[in-house]
Amino acid sequence: MPLLDVVDLHAEFRTGLGRVPAVNGVSFTVDRGETVAIVGESGSGKSASALSLLRLIPDPPGRITGGRILFDGRDLLQLSEAEMRQVRGGDIGMVFQEPMTSLNPVLTIGRQITETLEQHRGADRTGAERRAIELLSLVGIADPGRRLKQYPHQLSGGMRQRIMIAIAIACDPKLIIADEPTTALDVTIQAQILELMKDLTRRLGAALIIITHNLGVVARYANRVNVMYAGRIVESGPAAAVYRRPRHPYTMALLRSVPRIDRPRQSRLDPILGQPPDLTRVDDGCAFRPRCRFAIAACARRRPTLMAGREAGHLAACLRQDEIALGAEMAL
Amino acid sequence: MTGDDMYRYLIKRILLIVPTLFGAATLVFFLMRLIPGDICVIRLGSGGTSFTEQALSECHAALGLDRPLWLQFIHFIWGFCRLDLGTSMWSGRPVAYEIATRFPVSLEIAVFATVIAVIIAIPLGTISALKQNSWTDLAVRTFAIAGIATPSFWIGIVSLLAVLNLTQYFFGQPWMPPINYVSVWQHPLRSMSIVILPAVTVGYRYSAVVMRMTRSAMLEVLREDYIRTARAKGLVNRIIVNRHGLKNAMLPVVTVIGIEFAFLIGGLVVTETVFNLNGIGRLLVQAIGNQDYTLTQGIVMLIVTIFVLTNLVVDVLYAWLDPRIRFA
Numbered sequence: 242m243p244l245l246d247v248v249d250l251h252a253e254f255r256t257g258l259g260r261v262p263a264v265n266g267v268s269f270t271v272d273r274g275e276t277v278a279i280v281g282e283s284g285s286g287k288s289a290s291a292l293s294l295l296r297l298i299p300d301p302p303g304r305i306t307g308g309r310i311l312f313d314g315r316d317l318l319q320l321s322e323a324e325m326r327q328v329r330g331g332d333i334g335m336v337f338q339e340p341m342t343s344l345n346p347v348l349t350i351g352r353q354i355t356e357t358l359e360q361h362r363g364a365d366r367t368g369a370e371r372r373a374i375e376l377l378s379l380v381g382i383a384d385p386g387r388r389l390k391q392y393p394h395q396l397s398g399g400m401r402q403r404i405m406i407a408i409a410i411a412c413d414p415k416l417i418i419a420d421e422p423t424t425a426l427d428v429t430i431q432a433q434i435l436e437l438m439k440d441l442t443r444r445l446g447a448a449l450i451i452i453t454h455n456l457g458v459v460a461r462y463a464n465r466v467n468v469m470y471a472g473r474i475v476e477s478g479p480a481a482a483v484y485r486r487p488r489h490p491y492t493m494a495l496l497r498s499v500p501r502i503d504r505p506r507q508s509r510l511d512p513i514l515g516q517p518p519d520l521t522r523v524d525d526g527c528a529f530r531p532r533c534r535f536a537i538a539a540c541a542r543r544r545p546t547l548m549a550g551r552e553a554g555h556l557a558a559c560l561r562q563d564e565i566a567l568g569a570e571m572a573l
Numbered sequence: 574m575t576g577d578d579m580y581r582y583l584i585k586r587i588l589l590i591v592p593t594l595f596g597a598a599t600l601v602f603f604l605m606r607l608i609p610g611d612i613c614v615i616r617l618g619s620g621g622t623s624f625t626e627q628a629l630s631e632c633h634a635a636l637g638l639d640r641p642l643w644l645q646f647i648h649f650i651w652g653f654c655r656l657d658l659g660t661s662m663w664s665g666r667p668v669a670y671e672i673a674t675r676f677p678v679s680l681e682i683a684v685f686a687t688v689i690a691v692i693i694a695i696p697l698g699t700i701s702a703l704k705q706n707s708w709t710d711l712a713v714r715t716f717a718i719a720g721i722a723t724p725s726f727w728i729g730i731v732s733l734l735a736v737l738n739l740t741q742y743f744f745g746q747p748w749m750p751p752i753n754y755v756s757v758w759q760h761p762l763r764s765m766s767i768v769i770l771p772a773v774t775v776g777y778r779y780s781a782v783v784m785r786m787t788r789s790a791m792l793e794v795l796r797e798d799y800i801r802t803a804r805a806k807g808l809v810n811r812i813i814v815n816r817h818g819l820k821n822a823m824l825p826v827v828t829v830i831g832i833e834f835a836f837l838i839g840g841l842v843v844t845e846t847v848f849n850l851n852g853i854g855r856l857l858v859q860a861i862g863n864q865d866y867t868l869t870q871g872i873v874m875l876i877v878t879i880f881v882l883t884n885l886v887v888d889v890l891y892a893w894l895d896p897r898i899r900f901a
């Protein structure tokens with residue numbers, strides 16, 4: 242049984258312009274200790290999916306409208322608010338994109354770590370502080386005793402993200418969800434933070450869901466990857482397979498739009514043409530077809546579901562995935 | 574916060590007070606003298622009697638008004654530096670004495686109004702924000718709008734009438750709050766019975782302003798990323814609201830409380846009139862009407878000083894609440 246089994250998850254935002262189905266039937270699994278990446282363009286529903294897992298979608302305007310989130314055998318959507326609080330920060334830790342604004346500016350670093358421990362572990366003040374110092378050393382912060390007494394604005398972005406990670410792992414979670422943890426950081430710091438997360442999850446035996454724009458990150462750190470487009474997963478499989486032999490035209494476009502380390506220097510990068518779809522008015526066809534080079538009439542009639550190709554566990558939601566994949570291989 | 578940081582911060586703030594007070598003193602001195610009118614003409618001519626040029630210049634000489642303007646100014650500033658406000662040109666009594674008899678009642682009303690406002694406004698504003706667009710929120714906002722829109726003299730008159738009628742109805746004998754002020758330190762209950770109605774009257778509007786600020790600040794803070802972080806940690810709502818929300822939301826609220834408090838000290842004229850209390854607001858209006866330069870200057874400087882001190886307290890609270898200011 243996987244650690245996390247998300248089944249047909251739906252979440253929407255009710256806005257003045259109509260209902261935005263930001264998460265539209267998302268299913269995926271995460272095994273114990275595994276690193277799973279979620280990639281996709283801005284607005285594809287990555288954050289909405291991640292927040293839904295902890296039932297943290299801002300309500301209003303957001304709402305989870307259907308599905309199941311089986312974590313360790315329990316459906317999180319059926320839990321009471323009190324039970325859910327034990328999961329948040331206890332069994333599942335979360336790291337957000339913006340280290341600058343995700344920490345409370347008026348509380349010390351120490352307080353922001355110890356309050357989690359007090360909440361979940363019933364730790365007393367001194368015990369919690371001792372553990373907080375341990376945690377800061379664990380995430381590579383020098384002179385932790387002094388740092389505990391400081392405030393977020395006295396720390397750099399990279400350090401703050403380390404603090405966020407310390408908070409996320411404070412109670413030995415089984416799963417860590419990191420929503421674009423490095424997007425706001427310098428390139429050099431990005432690598433350090435990713436290495437740290439990889440190292441910590443391995444040491445703690447925790448699973449990791451990492452949300453990112455960066456496919457290089459996926460190739461390097463993830464076991465499996467889910468590609469999202471317009472609130473749905475359009476391709477899913479082992480990271481190496483998706484990276485080297487993408488089966489969905491969207492994934493291919495995504496890969497062509499970034500520099501790659503495993504290919505000879507390309508003459509140029511191709512940004513994905515066209516606009517992401519307006520989620521308030523999606524039809525029954527494939528959502529990517531207006532931007533797809535391979536679209537045919539059939540793509541408008543029926544939305545393809547995730548289907549297995551030749552490789553086990555490598556799925557894509559495209560009618561022409563076999564011929565496209567074959568064509569791509571021939572072209573190389 | 575280390576003691577040192579706070580100390581440096583305080584010194585900086587206190588040094589800024591000096592130019593502020595000097596500026597205010599200059600303004601009030603010259604503005605008063607721009608207002609047409611002459612205290613001696615008012616004094617000598619009251620009751621319609623005529624007077625001679627001789628009497629007028631004697632009066633001017635007695636009050637020091639015949640000296641050059643700059644000399645009068647230096648005299649005033651020098652006196653203020655020695656905390657000597659001089660004597661009232663109208664009554665001949667020391668300005669400090671005039672103020673001392675009239676100030677306590679205004680201060681007491683302002684303090685009580687502030688206490689009432691804060692006790693009502695912060696919880697209601699917070700609840701209103703937490704339950705945005707609910708019936709509770711709507712009720713609180715209606716209450717607040719009414720408080721801002723209704724003139725306080727009207728509320729004063731109505732509450733006074735209500736007290737009269739209700740006591741008549743229940744005790745067979747109408748009761749009115751006493752008029753002659755006694756200090757809280759001497760007769761706490763009697764003193765409170767005098768100031769409670771005026772304090773509620775101005776406190777209502779005051780709390781409405783603070784409530785609206787609390788609500789909007791809280792709404793803003795609740796959307797912040799660190800609130801989401803707090804929720805992702807699994808903290809209980811009470812801690813999220815009190816520890817993470819309120820402490821941040823209090824910053825603009827403290828400012829509003831400070832401004833309103835300082836304003837109340839000199840701005841209670843109407844309320845004092847309705848309740849027939851001899852407060853500093855009415856004294857100021859009388860002093861200006863009489864062209865009593867020394868008394869006006871004294872009262873204005875008192876109000877400005879309170880304003881400046883309130884600001885200092887607000888700044889200190891700010892620094893206490895927000896480490897980014899302390900360490901700047």
Ligand SMILES: Nc1ncnc2c1ncn2[C@@H]1O[C@H](COP(=O)(O)OP(=O)(O)OP(=O)(O)O)[C@@H](O)[C@H]1O
Nearest residue numbers: 254256261263282283284285286287288289290302
């Ligand atoms: N609070 C909100 N109110 C209304 N719509 C929202 C809200 N948050 C997100 N959405 C909508 O939901 C959709 C998915 O947003 P989401 O934040 O999950 O995207 P994302 O994949 O995380 O993008 P990014 O890479 O920019 O973080 C978008 O169309 C967005 O406009």
Ligand SMILES: [Mg+2]
Nearest residue numbers: 287288289420
């Ligand atoms: Mg996002």
